[in-house]
Amino acid sequence: MDGANMITAFLPCRKGSQRIPDKNIKPFAGIDGGLLKIKLQQLIACKRIDNIVVSSNDDRVLSFTESLNHSKITIDERADHLGSNSTTTDELIRYVPTLIDQGHILWTHVTSPFMNENDYTKLIEQYDESLKQGYDSLMTVLKVQGFIWSQSGPISYNRDELKWPMTQNIDPLYEIDSGAFISSVENYLTFNDRIGDSPKLIEQEKVKSVDIDWPDDFDFAEALWQRKL
Incomplete structure (x- = not known):
């Protein structure tokens, strides 16, 4: 394949998560290898992804990844100064x-377990189409359409017009869900x-946008994963 058209998945897995210790590799819903195993299986299964770079300063992440011995995977032993809190x-x-150094990068995270190989395939197809439409990159988002406030007051609607408008009439905002970012090396x-x-x-359904960042997120995702089996 022409290197300029290659899709490389970048999977960062730094050591020492403060909020969820060992979240990359700890057992998840009874799965040894946890979120890392799930995500690597998904990325390997996606035929549109040519290469996978796993970048980590965690020996357990590196060891598990190496044990898969898959031709798609390249391991980057990241320096600690690039993997600290x-x-x-x-x-x-x-x-x-x-x-x-060439082609296009799909940056994703193990903390988005409900995005699977079919989702990645669709995203890459949407990225290809988006480039033809004049966009230069892509990222996944969750639509937020409701009564959104800051400490200073509402930011998603105007209470001078209606104090409680129907939510479907509020202009939506979009939360970046960290599911995937696709862009060129250039x-x-x-x-x-x-x-x-x-x-x-690219708007995702709520379950695909689940991002495991806090202990409650981990527990919720485990329960949801087991329910969907």
Whole structure:
């Protein structure tokens, strides 16, 4: 395949999650290897993904990934200064093009277990179509259409017009759910970002947007996973 058209999945798994210790690799819903195993199986099964780069400074993540011995997978033993609690996403973004130097990058996370190989295939197809429409990148979002406030007051509607409008008449907002970001290596280098300046927002159903960030999220996702089996 022409390298310019290759899709490489980037899967960051840093060591030392503060909110959910060992969340990448701890057993999930009775599955040894947990969220990492689930996500790698999904990415491997997606035929539109050519390569998978697993980047981690956690020996357990690296060891489990290596045990799969799959030809799609490249392991990056990330330096600790790029995998600490103080490492910013911006720093990691600048690092990615040193690992992937051509084609397009699909950045995803183990913490989105309900996005499967079929979802990734569809997203890549939507990305291809979006490029033809003038967009330069793609990211998944959850539509939020309701009474959204900050500490200063409402931000999704105007109470001077109606104090309690029907929610279906409120203009929707979109929460980035961290499910997937697809962009070219060129955009990473140009913008120092995992999206370009004209991203296509792909709305996901609520279950696909589940992002495991807090202990309650982990428990909820486990229960939902077992219920969907």
